[in-house]
Amino acid sequence: MQIQTTADGFDLVLDGRLILRQRGDAPCLFVGKGDARMDMYRGNFDIEDYVIERTPLAHVVISGSDIAFSAAPGQPARVILQVSGDERTGTIAFRTEDASLNRIWIRIYAEEDEHVWGGGEQMSYLDMRGRQFPLWTSEPGVGRDKTTEITFKADVTGKSGGDYWNTNYPQPTYLSSRRYALHVETTAYSAFDFRRGNFHEIETWAVPERIEFTARPTFISLVEAMSDRFGRQPPLPEWVYGGAIIGLKDGARSFERLDAILAAGTKVSGLWCEDWVGLRHTSFGARLFWDWKANDDRYPGLRRRIAELEERGIRFLGYVNPYLAVDGSLFPEAEAAGYFAKDEVGKTALVDFGEFDCGVVDFTNPDASAWFAERVIGQNMLDFGLSGWMADFGEYLPIDVKLANGIDAKLMHNAWPTLWAEVNARAVASRGKTGEALFFMRAGFTGIQKHCPLLWGGDQSVDFTRHDGLVTVMSGALSSGLLGNAYHHSDIGGYTSLFGNVRTAELIMRWAEMGAFTPVMRTHEGNRPRDNLQIDQDPQVLEHFARMTQIYVHLVPYLKSLVAEASTRGLPVQRPLFLHFENDSRTYAIQDAYLYGPDLLVAPVWQAGKTEWSVYLPEGAEWVHVWSGEAFAGGREATVPAPFGQPPVFYRSGSGFAPLFASLRPL
Known part of the structure; x- marks a missing residue:
């Protein structure tokens, strides 16, 4: 300089x-x-x-x-x-x-x-x-x-x-x-x-x-x-490679539904039940009960169920966030110890989260952070048998609370997701499960990379819209990946359903096609499950989803090579085209296609009603269309058929993984 x-x-x-x-x-x-x-x-x-x-x-x-x-x-x-x-x-x-x-x-x-x-x-x-x-x-x-x-x-x-x-x-x-x-x-x-x-x-x-x-x-x-x-994330857990993580929040019925999903030929690595803590009902929809321990009424015998699933090679995942509902059992314990952020007069600050109030656990207080990591995540989750969870709501620190470190909450607000990630990572490390237990977050800021093993794209709408639908997940993965976040995924089918906006079968299938070419496949029932189509409610959707999980598992040898590259070099699994084709400036603004590692180019169909799709193929390589075997020269746009089950995917001819990619064709 x-x-x-x-x-x-x-x-x-x-x-x-x-x-x-x-x-x-x-x-x-x-x-x-x-x-x-x-x-x-x-x-x-x-x-x-x-x-x-x-x-x-x-x-x-x-x-x-x-x-x-x-x-x-x-x-x-x-x-x-x-x-x-x-x-x-x-x-x-x-x-x-x-x-x-x-x-x-x-x-x-x-x-x-x-x-x-x-x-x-x-x-x-x-x-x-x-x-x-x-x-x-x-x-x-x-x-x-x-x-x-x-x-x-x-x-x-x-x-x-x-x-x-x-x-x-x-x-x-x-x-x-x-x-x-x-x-x-x-x-x-x-x-x-x-x-x-x-x-x-x-x-x-x-x-x-x-x-x-x-x-x-x-x-x-x-x-x-x-x-x-x-900072760099640990390698993905070995169990993730078994297939998709199926998100269900249907109480004990979740296990019956999982069996039906498996019977359809779906490859499954985990069952994710947000509602393991129980539900409360609000005008927004069914909300979780924010008291982070297993709810015996909704999931009787859950510890035994978790052990039975693991014997079948399927892990159980839950949900947690940094807030405690005033009507839960953990709230008085934390309040008595002085672990909550305070209001102007020094009392516990209460935050309205939509028809229920919560206290904000103050992670600038080392004792509060240690308590949450051990008492909540360590004892109630990891020791109970959970192998992962959604670590939600890192972006919610109120800007008017008083914190233990004395710093203005307006200056701590952006830092909060990183503190929250550190609490989760500390709990995982305390049980020797770094690289085995998998938590995922949507909120982040500088330094999140060294603590959070997996990002998820947040709460997209259940649609194909330009700024809130399927296509936004790609931009999110690519932008964050450039800054050291190697692993990204999303809610297959989207999450937010409001004002009559509901999922279609087409949306779920197109989203699953993208999900098969991401580090982790995971479904979500959304904020209003009863109003929206689920993967197990339509035979065509379930058959298609099962096939996409088979494709994901088929590509595991390649994905493992990308995980190894992420661990040693910090390169993301999903990459902008320009990362490997920097001399082709036409790739610099492309955000609706990505390289899955160096050798696969994935261009998910992100608009409704499309049966063919046009893709720009970077110059400097010859590209083979996975489903037809047709070769295309780079530096041009190619238009290919895109029926359900055949998302536009190309591989570099000459790739060491070319036989693996070519053998996708019969699947």
Whole structure:
């Protein structure tokens, strides 16, 4: 990282790449103050900022590796940047004596034809160029498109419509087609603005600790560096390779239904019953009883049932989140020990989660974290026999509670998913089950990678919509995968059913086709199971699903090679096309197809009513259509038949796994 001085500024260069350009008439740094309004309603946020001051810092004084910024000559420095690093990595540390500053804007040099990816898990746009992305963990919203009726209805009825940038998992990190990565080390609300041709503007609502830069010669090496920086997941458990994890929440009937699903030829690795803790009924639908222990009324003899399943090679999974219902048995135990976040007067803060109240377990209190890891997850779940669970609601920390560490909840809100993941990982490690027990999360932030073994895409609508349907899962997998999250999956068939929006057989089948080419296959009955088609209610759907699980199991030798690659190099299982074809710029914005490892190209049908599908095949390889055996030259678009059961999938001719891929044809 080099500071190259000029008559009225400087250039900051990393491995030959211009990163910052400061000139007297074009400053790169602005500072100021703002007064934000943040309103939270059940995980959804209404946020606006009143900017009190935004001052360009046009004058700099450079002394060694320190750059002092002021508004004009003779005025005191308002911010000092300390530059460090070598030819491939660099850091800008921030220092200021003005405690009132709570807004920083910094402009990163950009090129007109540049592409950028990352931002955590972005569901609507893989290539972030041309748009602004606020980075704040929240519910992603229902519909996520302000022009649609379903988003309008969600906004009106529950303030939950969302927009293209809403995500459970934001992260202030991006990768550039200029082959460098930028990461902002802060937990404050921030925003990446990629709308200008010659600069990217980074905004933070606090003075960040530092900004990190990483340069590498290739996209592959850059992604490896991100995994080195943020951490790697353990290999997937061996039991996962047995087939799909079947999500049922039907009490004791779940076991009968599982037997019928198995009888249809379905390959099954796990039975996932969210309702293992019992149910309560609300206007949203059946909700879980948030008291994290087995409910004997709904699942009599569950411990024995779990043991019987494991003898058949099937694991049992449950559900947990970081909140405790006031009418549950764990709430008084935690309250007596002082483990909850507090309100303004020092009492236990209660949060309305939709017709029931809960306490927020305060993970900034080491004793509370240890208690939850041991008492709840360790004893009630792992010791009971669970092999995995959904670790939900990491994005829900209220912004008005008082925390044990004394830090403002607005600054801890983004950090909360990482703390929650750490609690789960600690519990798993305490039983020696890292790499065997599998929990999955939708919420995330910087550092989630080192604790959470598996992401899931959140609560997509049960439809084919552009911003909230099946297609968004691919963008989420690809964007998060670039930042060190090797494993991603989704609710097959979607989750959210509101305002008369219900699943179709076509949707379930198309979603299952995609699921067969992801690291983990898992179904979900959705928020309103009785209103929506389930995989075991339609013979055609069940037959199709069984075949997709057979395809998943058939590909296990290849998947295991990808898991080994993730463990040693940090490369994600699902990869953007440009990761292996960086000289083909036509791949840079493709987000509705992905590479499953280096050798399979998967382009799921994500629109209704389609019987054929067009796919761009990157140049630099010959591609073989799995189902017909027809070979296609790269660098062109191919249109292939796409009947149910034959999703558009191609493999590289010459792949060492070509015989395995070719033998998919008879399945």
